[in-house]
Amino acid sequence: MIPTSVVFTGAFLMAVARFGSLNALEQDKRNPFWRRRLGAGLPSADTVGRVFAQLDQAGLRRLLHGLYDRLKRNKALDGTVLILDGHETTASYLRCCPGCLERKMQDGRIQYYHRVVLAMLVGGCLPFLLDMEPQQKGEDEVACALRLLGRVLQDFPRAFDLVVADGLYLGAPFVRFVLRHGKDAVIVLKDERRDLLQDARGIFRLEPPTVEIEGSIVRRMWDVDGLTSWTAMDVPIRVVRSLETRTVLRQRTKTPETTTSDWIWATTLSSKKASTRTVIDYGHDRWLIENKGFREMGTFWHADHIYRHDAGAITAFLLTLMVALNLFRAFVQLNIKPVLRERHTQLYFAQRLTAELLVGPTIPP
Numbered sequence: 001m002i003p004t005s006v007v008f009t010g011a012f013l014m015a016v017a018r019f020g021s022l023n024a025l026e027q028d029k030r031n032p033f034w035r036r037r038l039g040a041g042l043p044s045a046d047t048v049g050r051v052f053a054q055l056d057q058a059g060l061r062r063l064l065h066g067l068y069d070r071l072k073r074n075k076a077l078d079g080t081v082l083i084l085d086g087h088e089t090t091a092s093y094l095r096c097c098p099g100c101l102e103r104k105m106q107d108g109r110i111q112y113y114h115r116v117v118l119a120m121l122v123g124g125c126l127p128f129l130l131d132m133e134p135q136q137k138g139e140d141e142v143a144c145a146l147r148l149l150g151r152v153l154q155d156f157p158r159a160f161d162l163v164v165a166d167g168l169y170l171g172a173p174f175v176r177f178v179l180r181h182g183k184d185a186v187i188v189l190k191d192e193r194r195d196l197l198q199d200a201r202g203i204f205r206l207e208p209p210t211v212e213i214e215g216s217i218v219r220r221m222w223d224v225d226g227l228t229s230w231t232a233m234d235v236p237i238r239v240v241r242s243l244e245t246r247t248v249l250r251q252r253t254k255t256p257e258t259t260t261s262d263w264i265w266a267t268t269l270s271s272k273k274a275s276t277r278t279v280i281d282y283g284h285d286r287w288l289i290e291n292k293g294f295r296e297m298g299t300f301w302h303a304d305h306i307y308r309h310d311a312g313a314i315t316a317f318l319l320t321l322m323v324a325l326n327l328f329r330a331f332v333q334l335n336i337k338p339v340l341r342e343r344h345t346q347l348y349f350a351q352r353l354t355a356e357l358l359v360g361p362t363i364p365p
């Protein structure tokens with residue numbers, strides 16, 4: 001009785017207008033805008049949730065792909081770095097569904113949660129959310145990420161040359177998989193790879209760093225190639241370290257304050273392909289998925305809100321949100337004049353968009 005297209009368009013506009021919940025959307029049911037846009041009344045929150053639980057997810061991914069192709073054709077996408085990162089979408093002691101993951105907490109209680117891995121393309125003027133994959137029961141994040149990476153490699157074989165990920169991903173199966181597909185990896189090096197880290201640290205102690213000053217940041221860089229201490233890997237690994245000291249003047253006390261961060265990455269990139277500084281920049285790109293990925297999706301686009309507690313619905317809503325966010329970012333980047341864009345935050349444009357969508361133009365053209 002209600003076409004899927006009406007339900008999808010309603011939910012898509014809910015995402016674009018950042019309503020936050022199906023119930024908030026329902027409050028706006030009487031707005032004549034909906035009948036005008038959808039050609040039918042706005043479906044109930046329950047109907048939207050029920051339809052999304054059964055929605056064709058491959059179709060949603062094709063929608064993302066279509067958007068990617070269009071932006072690529074228009075030369076608007078020039079990033080070649082793929083960032084993979086896991087994120088928890090919900091956690092609860094009370095509510096669970098058949099797709100929930102479970103973990104035992106310190107107090108003995110069972111917590112239910114959902115987790116997804118997101119694939120995002122960065123490195124150019126426009127970040128693009130390519131795909132996501134929900135973590136299944138009994139598998140870890142890396143297994144889920146490998147499934148996602150397999151699909152992304154199949155669907156977007158030439159979209160990227162490099163995979164950047166957190167320390168969790170620095171295992172031989174993951175790095176080998178990336179190499180086998182002709183790509184390179186830059187992965188945070190943590191204590192879990194003790195043999196490699198100890199070996200690299202030994203060399204860092206002996207070699208003087210290259211020092212670079214960039215504004216208020218002093219960067220001491222080390223670059224060690226051809227390490228073979230990670231015995232599970234059959235290729236030598238390169239390790240790059242950046243010890244960064246940032247000095248800022250405290251506004252209130254007018255005293256300088258210094259913060260230091262120590263970054264170490266393992267990479268398969270040769271020094272011919274990427275300089276020390278380039279590897280460091282790639283490594284720092286990972287923070288983009290925090291800022292431009294889930295943090296922004298959670299803070300401004302309500303990605304952390306579960307529209308319906310059902311594994312299928314969670315995936316379908318997230319994919320829909322990814323379409324909305326990609327489209328919104330492309331609009332801000334490509335359709336708004338730089339002078340105007342620089343004067344406002346992304347949130348300002350998102351709010352204007354919501355207002356104009358529901359009310360009409362808010363200022364004379």
Ligand SMILES: [Zn+2]
Nearest residue numbers: 096097099100
């Ligand atoms: Zn669940």
